[in-house]
Amino acid sequence: MTRAWFAFWAGTVVVVALVATQPIGLDAQFSFGLAGLALMLTIRLLRAKGAWRSVFLVIAGAIVLRYAYWRITSTLPPVVEPIDFGFGLALVIAELYAAAMLVLNVFVVSDPATRPDERLRGAPESWPRVDVLVPSYNEDLDIVGTTLAAAKNMDYPADKLRVLLLDDGATEARLKSDDPVVRARAEARRDEMRAFAEELGVDYVARRENAHAKAGNLNAGLGRCDGDLVLVLDADHAPAADFLTRTVGHMQADPRLFLVQTPHFFLNADPLERNLGLHRRMPSECEMFYAVTQRGLDKWDAAYFCGSAALLRREALNEAGGFLGRTITEDCESALDLHARGWHSAYVDRAMVGGLQPETFDALITQRSRWAQGMMQILMLSNPVLKSGLSWPQRLGYLSAGLFWLFCFARLTFMLAPVAYIFFDLRIYVASLQEFVAYTLFFLAACLLVREQIFGAVRWPWLSEIYEYAQSPYLAWAVIRTWLNPKAPSFTVTAKGATLEEHGLSPIAWPLLGLFTLLAVTTGFGFWRVAADLHGDELLMVVTGWSVFNLLVAGVSLGVVAERRERRRFPRLEVDVEGVLTIEEAAYPVRVRDAGLGGVRVESLSGPMDVEGASTGTLTYEGTSFGCSVAMKGLNVRIAGRNGQGPAKGVGLMFDELTAVQRREIARLLYPSSERFERLRRSRQKARNFTAGTIEFALWAVYQVARGLSYVVMDVWRRLSRLQVRPAAIEGNVR
């Protein structure tokens, strides 16, 4: 029956492809485009589900196909004009890439899986043993300690749970380094981490040297344990207590399952969210991937390992020889290999770790460059299309994941194409205004509708353009370097928990500043040409409009690299437990309102508290958090965050010298259940009205350009005044 349906489907697709690639006239194209968009809009407005969702996507696919066909066959400059042709071809390739990615994405997310809960089966005695591997390199104890403590807090039989700290920051090679600073740091780190691990009941593992980076570290950890399952957690990814109870059941249900991946949920803001003031208003950037794409991949048994917050089967890892380290994205590479070996994967769309993401723009670029380079390495060294053992959906899924990182070239092409037309009169897009309307506008509208339909709840309008553009100049160079030498890229650890003492421009802002200047001049020149040639080239008007859009994107991106001050290292989570704050022998009944890795904020339950800044005391609390009992006795704290004098209703408290037990209690308070993360996550997954989003986007552009330029002036002034302000605690060492 399935074959019959496949044959029927293939027949309809062939018919559609044949009809869609007819070289029809403008009237017919316009009629089809209009009718197609009208039907898509109707489906969207009526929120039609089921088959209509497929109809929606198929119509979009046909519009895209018609556009691609038209671009290739009708709009390229003649070959005899090599400069025009070259630039025109580059633009066509960029557009075709975008169209191909849209089609690939539509395939991947055509029917996202909604996986039901899979509870643990059998008596606890029969549950598989789990080893928790926490690789670390340069994260401090506040970060690693909390993750280890949260891991120890997980609801799982203690005799079946083993936590290992894989400390690559204190390898023997670093302990014997010729650099005294490195050596001193490594020694201090080993002492601190080992002592904490012993106190917490965690295995401390340090290698001889940092070979094969994270993959090597994980493999070293694998050699020190023998559990049935392996939970990999990045050092800053603290798990919720119910992580294992919600994931191990999947492993029990399918013995050929090698992976249960869960979303990465971040508690802090990325540079764009922070600098544009959008944190907690809009969905996190990664939600597009975790809330939609991974579910889509799961449908095709192609969900892949994302390096953390994932449960893996040791048997499968053993078969593959551990985590693979040919590339710097060992996670995806390992998953690809295991999929090819016939193992399955699962994705559980429930946030069960609370993590940190890069706080500064340069840290973000460091992280994304590694991802881009790693995925390019996979495409070049272990191409999923050619790899045997994979199903075609899996191949397409991995191909989509790899090709995604070429967006930097497409985005730069889209940004710079108007420059070629407006400044140099290069004929890169041979079309009339009517054709532009009948083909290009319908294509763009279809793309926007698809994006709204599929990703609307997890990505606000125009945010993708901003994210992509802001990264493109940097990633393009990283990708090119990988192309030139696929084996050259090295694993670079992303800095986490950084603070910024002052407002200022990112140290790597200059490419975006230069592009903004170029686009501004181009747009101005375009307007001048249009004004000087009132009845002139209609395509010039279109291209100038396009340049305006580019300028808006570049303007907002200027705000992204204008870094706002951030003095708080760790994000706070709302809590609600009552306790007693004792300061200088005065006891105040308080309610703990929020908490983080570094401290809490309390509010007095009995009037203003007469406390001084920097004074010390103890905090005791007891209650429940998301159904989990929490209790803390005699936690040493310092008053912080008080500028004024006199009594205060609420004060901030910083932790002093946490013991292992206290860290577990703090972790229990912060990560009692995945329900906390899910509520936060779902509260941000709200679609933004397209019109409102577009207006807001334009307003951002105006405001962020002003803010960005003011930061430029400020930066120049500081340089002139020799008052350099550097981001503190940014450490991006390269192994």
Next chain:
Amino acid sequence: MTARERRAAFLACCAIVIGSSGLAANAEEGSPAAILRLLQGDLPPAADEIAPARPSRPAGPGLAHLPPLQGDARLEGEIDGVRWTLPVTAEQAERGVTLRLAQTSALAVAPELSTLDLTVNGIPVDSHPIDAPEGAARDIAIPAEVLVPGYNAVDLTARQRHRVDCSAEATYELWTDIDLARSGIVAAIGARYPTLDDLAALPREPDGGITIRIVQPTLDAAGTAATLTALRNLVRGSGFEKVSVLWGDTAEGQATLDLFVGPSTRWSGLGRAELTTTERPILVDATQGRPTTVLVATDRPEPARALATFAATGPRGSVHGMEERERAQDVAVPGERRSFASFGLVDETFVGQRYSRAFDLRLPADAYPADYGDVEFELAFAHVAGLRPGSEVRVRINGAIRASLALTANERRVHRRKSLQIPLGAFRPGVNRVAIEATLADAADLSCAPLDRVEAKPRFALSAQSTLRLPKLASVVRENDLAGLTAGSTTPLDLIIPTPDAASLSAAATLSLGFDAGTADLRPVRLGLGLGAVEQAGKDAVIVAPLEALPTAFADAIPGLAPGALQTAWMPSEADAIGRLAARQAPRRADAADPTLEVALSLPETERVAPTIDVLSDWEAFNAGAPTSEPEGLWETILGAAPDLGEFLDRPEMSGQELSAVLQDPGDAILARIEQPDGRTATLLTARDGDALMRAALGFGDPAHRDAITGAAIAFSETEAGSQRLQGSWGAEGPRWRPGSFSPGNLRLILAGWFSDNAFAYAALMLGALVVAGGATSQLLGRVGRRFDAEGVR
């Protein structure tokens, strides 16, 4: 009477005719004097009186008219031009000729600023002010240095300015008419055309055409076929553009050229037989004072071979002249980039404010142009700074503006390859008029001082290196489209003349010349005489006959007409109609049983009532001195009744889309694609009578009208004022076509063309297919990949 007896009687009849004219006559078969008389006939006093079937407007003595113009004779606007070819004999090329240009210009044209420029073979010959509000003629000496024997290219360009008004609107008041009836080569009447090569220079009639009279001694099938072949070869070799054929075996007709095809014994006594040699087997008798006569002997193979060679060689002339002639038949090749120079345009600067140059772009007749592709123009032009807003370059296709390009107002610009795409749907099969226009108003036009513009600088320049390129074209065969008749096909064609009387033969011969248009070689034509030949014809059959000679079923099969409508319209009364219909039954039955080609001479005595015996009975009656049914003689009747054929067909602007389903008025003659009673299709030319039949054939033979022949049926009619009307129809079933080839590429283009013409159908089909595909996708997605329910993976 046996066939042999009738043949003898016919020949004797020739002698009697000769004798009755008062010259020395000898009734003996093959009498030299008789044949001479037959050939000489009564000479017309002037060239324009040669063919009364054509427009007979006053012309000065000794003025030889010119071949048809390649374009309109009215030169409009600030710049306009017309081109044609000027044929001269070797003798004229050696001495030079004087060209008389009769012209009338608008009163608004300022003579001080306006000129009429003449170039011959690209060499400027004359430029004179335009100052002919009341009409004037100018004799222009064309020196021998610029002429070559044969066809020479002549380009006439009018540059006109308004006397008082500098507005763009005023440029529409500027015009100069070239009066063709009063133009021509001066003193050419006395010229002689002693060789086959010189025939091309024969004086044309006022409308640019030429009349050829066929003299065929014996009316048999073989002789008629030989005559037809000789005629076609002669026309092809001479390069005559527009030919009217009079098929007669008397000397009474008037023509520019007499063509005698028959046994050499017919003129052996003329003392001219010795003039033909193996090297020069065709005798061209260019005796002063009478029509040039070409004698082709059929009893030897050399003349036919010589004529075939003459046709294959084709006309000669200057390089420019031959290019100009080729352009008239030049069919654009899809995918080929053509420069404007190849269409006859030259690099040109322009001083005024409304520029326009036009040329013809001919698409293949089987093309199916729709919006599945674009004709890509790459214009090379320049303009000055200071133009007012609104200045633009436009491309006009068949009268409609299809693309425009605004000109930069405040700066000088040179565009070397400015691209403009025009959807193919703006074009049509056959000839398309492409005009490049520019509106170029500047500040000086606001303060109008026309005389100050004598030294005005050019505002615009168009390079002949501008190009256009056709996309791939879908090819369709319109099975019921008359355009196929003149589509340049090379497949054999059956020309059926059910009643081989003079009118039918003349019409068929005239029509047959149209078959050869646009073909490299003459189209094979099989001649069939008698209605019985219809049944033996192949799939491409053309039947030429007046209505009364046709079975009812043929007339009833004409698309766009109700059965019987033609009889009702063309028969004066019901009784008459019934009588004629009854009379038609007998010959039809007889013809059906008579497969011979020698229909006219082999018909039984009892069946002479058939129209096919008209010629013979007339001749016999004339020979016997008895009164005939046509007392004035067949040819006199025909010629005397012939109206002004020059205006028979105004150049119609017809296309397939404009044709109606019904022929409102059958007019006087109809050309139609019909389905015969046995299911086969054929092309039928029929008319109210023989007179109308001849005129209709002439209309179809006119190259100016050839591209307008489209649809399943076309009716001709004329008003009392002499103007003619042409109405086309697809009939109730509409156009019926099939792919020109079944290659995937062609089928795809045809489908795309249909979709382009039916936009809503395309959108509906696509959406329907997409909804089905979406449903199928949904069903498939439910069956492949992972599916989950509350219990987990299924």
